[in-house]
Amino acid sequence: MARTARKASGVQRAPATAVLLFILPAFALFAVVLLYPMVSALGYSLFEWRGGTNLVGFNWFHNFVVLFTEQPFVEQMPRAFLHNLAIFAGTLVLQNSIGLFLAVQLHRLGRIRRVFQVLYTTPYLVSPLVVGYLWTLLLSPTFGPVNAGLQAAGLDSLALSWLGDPTTALPVLILVSVWQWIGFPVLLYGAALGGIPPELNDAASVDGATGWRRFRRITLPLLTPVIGTVSILTFIGAMETFTLPYAFGGATGSPAGATDVLSLLFFRVSFESGASNALGVSSALATLLFLFILGGALLGRRLLRAQEERLS
Amino acid sequence: MTARRSLGRSTRRRGVIASLALVVSTAMLVSACGGGGSGSSDAVRLTVWTWSNEAAAAFKDGIIDAFEKAHPDIEVEVVPQLDKNYETLLTTGLAGSQSPDIVALRSYGVLSSFAASGNIVPLDDVVKDWSGFSKSALAGAKGKADGKLYAVPQGIQTAQVYYNKKVFADLGLGVPGSWDEFVAAAQKIKDSGTAPIVIPGAVAAQISLAAEILGNARRGAGDFQQAFLGGEKNLTDPDNVAAIGLMEQIKPFLVDNVTSVTLDEAVTLFATGRAAMFPSGTWQVTTFKNLGADIDYGTFDVPVNAGWPSKAVTVSYADGGWALAKRSQHPDQAGQLLNWLGGTEFGNLYANAMGTIPARDGVTLENPLLSEMYQRYQATPSVYLGAAYLRYGSPSGTDLLGQQVQKIWLGETTPADAAKSVQTGIDAWFKPADFAKD
Numbered sequence: 001m002a003r004t005a006r007k008a009s010g011v012q013r014a015p016a017t018a019v020l021l022f023i024l025p026a027f028a029l030f031a032v033v034l035l036y037p038m039v040s041a042l043g044y045s046l047f048e049w050r051g052g053t054n055l056v057g058f059n060w061f062h063n064f065v066v067l068f069t070e071q072p073f074v075e076q077m078p079r080a081f082l083h084n085l086a087i088f089a090g091t092l093v094l095q096n097s098i099g100l101f102l103a104v105q106l107h108r109l110g111r112i113r114r115v116f117q118v119l120y121t122t123p124y125l126v127s128p129l130v131v132g133y134l135w136t137l138l139l140s141p142t143f144g145p146v147n148a149g150l151q152a153a154g155l156d157s158l159a160l161s162w163l164g165d166p167t168t169a170l171p172v173l174i175l176v177s178v179w180q181w182i183g184f185p186v187l188l189y190g191a192a193l194g195g196i197p198p199e200l201n202d203a204a205s206v207d208g209a210t211g212w213r214r215f216r217r218i219t220l221p222l223l224t225p226v227i228g229t230v231s232i233l234t235f236i237g238a239m240e241t242f243t244l245p246y247a248f249g250g251a252t253g254s255p256a257g258a259t260d261v262l263s264l265l266f267f268r269v270s271f272e273s274g275a276s277n278a279l280g281v282s283s284a285l286a287t288l289l290f291l292f293i294l295g296g297a298l299l300g301r302r303l304l305r306a307q308e309e310r311l312s
Numbered sequence: 313m314t315a316r317r318s319l320g321r322s323t324r325r326r327g328v329i330a331s332l333a334l335v336v337s338t339a340m341l342v343s344a345c346g347g348g349g350s351g352s353s354d355a356v357r358l359t360v361w362t363w364s365n366e367a368a369a370a371f372k373d374g375i376i377d378a379f380e381k382a383h384p385d386i387e388v389e390v391v392p393q394l395d396k397n398y399e400t401l402l403t404t405g406l407a408g409s410q411s412p413d414i415v416a417l418r419s420y421g422v423l424s425s426f427a428a429s430g431n432i433v434p435l436d437d438v439v440k441d442w443s444g445f446s447k448s449a450l451a452g453a454k455g456k457a458d459g460k461l462y463a464v465p466q467g468i469q470t471a472q473v474y475y476n477k478k479v480f481a482d483l484g485l486g487v488p489g490s491w492d493e494f495v496a497a498a499q500k501i502k503d504s505g506t507a508p509i510v511i512p513g514a515v516a517a518q519i520s521l522a523a524e525i526l527g528n529a530r531r532g533a534g535d536f537q538q539a540f541l542g543g544e545k546n547l548t549d550p551d552n553v554a555a556i557g558l559m560e561q562i563k564p565f566l567v568d569n570v571t572s573v574t575l576d577e578a579v580t581l582f583a584t585g586r587a588a589m590f591p592s593g594t595w596q597v598t599t600f601k602n603l604g605a606d607i608d609y610g611t612f613d614v615p616v617n618a619g620w621p622s623k624a625v626t627v628s629y630a631d632g633g634w635a636l637a638k639r640s641q642h643p644d645q646a647g648q649l650l651n652w653l654g655g656t657e658f659g660n661l662y663a664n665a666m667g668t669i670p671a672r673d674g675v676t677l678e679n680p681l682l683s684e685m686y687q688r689y690q691a692t693p694s695v696y697l698g699a700a701y702l703r704y705g706s707p708s709g710t711d712l713l714g715q716q717v718q719k720i721w722l723g724e725t726t727p728a729d730a731a732k733s734v735q736t737g738i739d740a741w742f743k744p745a746d747f748a749k750d
Contacts, residue, residue, distance in 0.1 A: 071707065071739065072706060072707035072712075072737055072740060075737075136574065139572075140572065140577060141572055142567070142568070142569065142572075142573060143580070161569035161571065161572045164513070164569050164571035164573070165571065165572075165722070166722065250514070250515055250516065252516040252517075252711045252714065252715060254514050254515065254516060254571070254714075254715075254718065255513075255514065255572070255718045255722065256715045256716075256718040256719045256722060256724065257715050268706060268707070268708070268711070269706045271396075271397055271400070272708065273704070273705055273706035273707075273708060275704065275706045275741060278706065281706070
């Protein structure tokens with residue numbers, strides 16, 4: 001099939017040099033703007049540095065070894081990584097379920113659903129830093145309205161030190177993150193639902209399928225690609241998350257490191273530590289993070305494709 | 313009619329005088345430029361970088377004029393680089409061809425790291441007179457590797473306990489004379505229904521600062537510092553454990569939910585009289601003033617009990633300095649400016665404009681509260697160990713201590729384990745031998 005296509009188009013195929021010439025400007029731009037910074041970070045991670053950007057010498061993978069053998073990384077990296085995973089898991093479950101539920105409900109509404117779509121998407125338009133700051137104010141046990149309201153309602157036992165207690169800080173972080181980004185899956189699922197031909201549901205109804213069965217057997221399978229896309233994007237977002245944890249707990253992931261994530265660790269090493277070889281070690285951490293996200297996203301993509309093929 | 317005519321004439325006459333003046337002044341200007349060559353158009357222009365907008369404003373508002381009056385052949389431009397990553401910006405700036413001449417640098421580790429990079433030069437022979445600076449101020453300006461002075465100290469931050477005078481007076485309390493009295497006063501304030509102590513317990517660095525204010529003397533102040541930097545003692549020393557223990561001891565007197573209190577909230581709680589004491593740095597004087605807080609407050613250094621290894625001290629650390637860029641186009645003129653920045657004239661102008669404690673002696677502070685801190689500092693200075701030495705590697709010792717104290721407050725660890733944990737953390741990078749030269 002592929003061969004015949006190539007043969008057919010071969011009649012009008014442009015000369016290779018012309019093709020290269022056309023590609024060159026775009027590739028140059030890509031190389032300078034994307035490829036160079038990425039590769040340079042990888043390069044930095046293989047060298048030892050002293051005092052900012054003074055190169056000491058090539059030291060192979062020593063910076064990576066440091067990450068797995070020396071304090072604070074042996075203690076803080078696994079902890080931060082687990083928090084990233086927890087944020088991913090929590091956000092994945094909540095965002096997909098709530099997002100899908102809202103999208104299905106909105107889909108049943110008529111034109112008015114546009115209004116709700118806009119409403120649900122609004123927090124998405126606000127910077128996570130601002131969102132974090134606002135929620136810090138709202139949840140403050142001393143001055144915040146949330147606890148004041150709970151106490152006024154006689155629910156003193158529920159008026160917790162939300163962001164000051166390690167057991168609640170991370171769940172609150174996840175919830176606020178979901179609150180902020182929920183509009184995104186709602187929009188995607190909404191669009192996908194709109195793309196499902198009504199005839200399918202109508203036919204199933206005629207055959208006597210109930211609402212839940214129709215959802216389970218028709219709607220859900222057809223939404224699989226979108227669920228996969230949302231999941232992969234959630235994965236990338238959760239592994240890279242920085243702004244919200246920073247707004248909530250500062251660079252140390254307060255309280256007592258309960259909201260520490262990998263990007264905060266990176267930030268502390270690269271921007272705040274003033275350590276002599278900060279550039280090398282933080283580049284190594286960035287490279288690891290990049291490789292993990294890339295690997296995770298590719299794996300997710302493959303699983304998704306397998307699932308799609310099984311369904312089709 | 314006549315009036316108008318005379319008006320016209322006088323206007324004309326004024327015009328003649330004006331054009332005459334113009335000709336004369338132009339002639340003078342031309343002769344000045346042609347002759348001496350020291351006119352303003354030939355003046356050497358020095359560029360100074362700072363991270364602080366306030367500092368840049370203070371310079372523009374009189375400090376530069378004072379310098380240029382005494383040095384007519386030098387022009388100074390102070391550029392605030394308001395980047396969160398000032399140091400990164402500086403790394404690039406100092407390495408480039410458009411290097412600034414003088415840069416403000418944060419003390420201790422940051423300065424040391426720039427000294428190691430070779431992009432700033434030693435000032436031991438550039439600045440003629442270092443005698444006005446205290447030893448602790450100069451310690452913050454030294455390069456770790458060679459022990460040379462790389463900056464003219466800019467200022468000092470002191471840290472002490474702010475207290476609400478009205479709350480204290482209403483309860484018949486005076487400034488406590490011992491730690492036991494301090495705790496008794498806190499108990500009395502608590503019984504009266506006011507929160508005795510507020511600490512921004514959500515912010516690791518702020519907790520660490522508070523721990524230092526409370527514990528520096530208990531740990532042994534300067535003696536401990538020497539032993540610590542000499543490698544004879546480390547943070548698991550019983551005196552340091554006891555010092556961290558003071559943070560556990562004050563737990564009942566802290567505001568509710570202390571681990572969620574941000575810096576803003578702490579300031580608000582103290583400024584509105586809802587908390588009676590607030591251990592914090594010099595800069596809060598400016599904060600309270602800017603808030604327009606209607607509060608009568610004073611400050612004291614944390615008192616000690618008999619038998620503690622040190623008397624009461626003023627916790628302090630060097631807060632930045634002025635360094636000379638290696639690629640400066642005008643090192644001689646920059647040297648003149650640095651000498652001036654190290655003098656009393658600048659000390660007076662800068663400290664009073666900025667509301668900070670000067671790094672050198674012989675300065676008169678207008679603000680009575682700051683003046684008190686300055687006097688206490690000169691009498692009994694003791695270095696904030698964390699800010700001076702434990703912040704310049706990964707993990708930061710002050711961050712670690714802040715987190716451990718949070719854990720103590722949350723009931724998750726003990727002072728002894730906390731001390732051990734901080735020591736294990738800084739062991740990754742902190743080598744006492746590096747500081748033997750101090």
